[in-house]
Amino acid sequence: MKNTHFHIKNMVCSHCAEVLEEKLSQAGFKIERIELGELYLSEALDEQEYGQLVNLIQDNGFDLIDDENSRIVEQIKQLIIQQVRSNTPMQKNLSDLLTDKIHKDYQQLSRLFSAVEGKSIERYFILQKIERAKELIVYDEKSLSQIALELDYSSQQHFSRQFKKETGLAPSHFKDIKENKRTSIDQL
Template structure:
């Protein structure tokens, strides 16, 4: 019996997938596999069940992607977010990584992504790394040099330049602001 795949918009962490999987199982759907941005059911479901499936997905803040191009853009986003969050070091350029993972020509992926998102894949990747850096700075468990290294920057200086270019603040200034806010909240 064939499985049925659904691409899910905004499912960007494994915890999201676990929660959705649990909710789907509770609703009577037999989930075979959950990956970032994708849920596979054990067997195909009919139109009425698909409607129930979609409503349940939407109830939890996600959406099912039906259009092939939208699905491809979402897959690109999922891969880029995963790279930014894990800090995985790429042996080859991002373009090669995505082309290999998605079995598509990178120029095609790039044109499609830019057309839909209004920014290049590389820019989206930088923005995701900066968002992850902000989170790590707020957590305060790593030094700025550790954060730079873990996000794949060649040096702390390169990380600092890119962070300042995107946020208008240096990472150390961002950290100081975070500390000042924490002090004022603690004093209340």
């Protein structure tokens, strides 16, 4: 029998959780709850049901995470994505946020993340912020200074410099051309 708690890779938004919940329910799985990156079933699975679960999860663009290191890296990613998309200023710096939530030393988390992902936690955080900025720019509902504030930049100038460094375009130019230059956040 398999356990009832599973970690899922690439589940990056509430819509992902809703889609997976619908598919799993249709397949007859009894779901206790689904959170970003985690699935809780009401009943343990036998080997055949587990195989069916793995296939269904993979068919919908997700993966099960089996090892502890991958779980920690996915947890880091989920926390960063949640923070970037929360529309609220960070109350503490990123390293403190991660150590408080994951209960591990930041240096250990940083080394693990870099080894698994091939980039630093800070680089991943910047990439997520830039993708969120692109999304907000394309929506055209907020000014560049509002976007900079929402994404915790110290100033619009800092935001503009980092945006240009990452995209090759100034935010104002990106706003003018509005081409589809966004990247899916699970591809970062």
